[in-house]
Amino acid sequence: MKIRLDNVIKTFDTFRAVHGVSLEVESGELIALLGPSGSGKTTILRMVAGLEYADGGHIYFGDQDATDIPVRDRGVGFVFQHYALFPHMTVAENIGFGMSVSKVKREKAAIAERVNQLLKLVRLEGLGDRFPAQISGGQRQRVALARALAVDPKVLLLDEPFGALDANVRHDLRRWLREIHQELGITTIFVTHDQEEALDLADRVVILKEGQIVQQGTPQEVCREPKDAFVLKFLGDANRLAGEVSGGIARAGGAEIAAGGASDGPAEIYARPRDLDWSAEGPGVSATVSRVLDRPGERRVIATAVTGEPLELDVDPEREIAAGDTGFVTFRRAKVFAL
């Protein structure tokens, strides 16, 4: 089902959490609401679910105005950050809860069969009799998903779905959620503060800041064409250098970079560690190495520019480089934003 938010506003006491957000989610799309804490992403998700009411604006499910439909009639599946499984019910009872309390009465056998199907879908066959306290965090997350899917929701909403899990489990579950989405084709919105998770999983990423949408687009669009410095910094490590643009060229400490449309005057130059390199002779930003960190795939060089600005760059694992070396930081590519 297509979801449309039209100028949605939410205020808590005096704090405005969401300022007029408009967003369209196509039927069957998987989108990520990405932002730092306090950016309003969870509030938006809860308003779509009906767990909070919007103070202004409208939320449409298809052509229907769902703004004032209570959560129990809205037909959404919600997966909570800490799962919110009913601790006194078995896994099977948890999954079957929505069906057993539904106004549409079902035979016990029909519910049991559907529960088994779902257990299979989330790869938890044979664990139906366990209690939530008796299974692992990753398994609980999958039970929570099965429980949400059991009511055949029009839209699936996930609040920081992998936030409480360790890195390995998180990685596997991400791939698996993508597969389930492919299989069921259900419109899905999830909230995360982890940019890697958003880029890995979503068809489209919506980046939020202080209750407003800053940029939305495919992972490729937001990574390659960040709209401003906030988006660029939020998506990954970045170095910032103060510079000056004139005649389409940005200059900073002896380096020259194509300004890419930034107007003349003072500017900020951003480059990811991978976009920088190290060389003995210029042209580039003259710098001194203060530390080298060895990582599985590369060496991270921490250097200080002559201007006093700290710089981090990644070089190939074979490169001979050590603390105290002096040389030049060169640019492979960079983004220039006029101040």
Next chain:
Amino acid sequence: MRRNILPGLRLSLGITLFYVGLIVVLPLAALVVKAASLGPAEYWLIVSSSRALASYRVTALSALVATVFNLFFGLALAWVLTRYRFPGRRIVDAMVDLPFALPTAVAGISLTALFSSNGWFGSLLSEAGIKVAYTPIGIMIAMCFTSLPFIVRTVQPVLEDLDPALEEAAQSLGGSDWTIFRKVILPLLTPALLAGLSLSFARSLGEFGAIIFIAGNQPMSTEITALLIFIRLEEYDYQAAAAIASVLLLTAFAMLAVTNWLQARALRYTLKG
């Protein structure tokens, strides 16, 4: 003994065991020894005398009614105090502890004054043909009063800790308010309700001060077991007093055992593996 990283095990364990032995176990043991000094036939004669039987009946029945009443009212009170914010909430919350703080005799005298046939409540009730003071209803009211805090104070912290996401999840799955209360909230409160219930019942069984003023204390009808024990003591019949007391003791033990078992059953889901 396994080496323990926390200091003070021997000393603190020693002091507490000594104290429990001196203050709890020794008097109970003395009671049992005293009762056992009677022969079996004599013991049976005392504990099954018609006056004793009548006192068990009125005590247990009144305690049961008072506990069931407090189960509902205490749950409602705990619910209101934890779920809603209203002016005066803190005052109501503090008042719940009054039955603990007030000397029970004072409570008994005030209740008697209120419910006697010329008291505020009693005069109204007697017009309707209901007599409270000097009847088992009076005993029940006194028991309700003194045991009210137990249910409230055991349920309240559990209600406070209940994750709101559980209710939100149940709502998003289509549950009505009543279904959510019945299927999600109530089962999670059951262990606390059982704990409060057993404390409330045990307190009612043993209550003395608040009851004797309002009960009228007529043998065979409104004489509670605790008072009968007191009467035997005043007659210097220590063995009979101990024998009757041992019945109360056994009942309290049995009750605690049953509620513990029920509690363990209600908490099965928390077991690992």
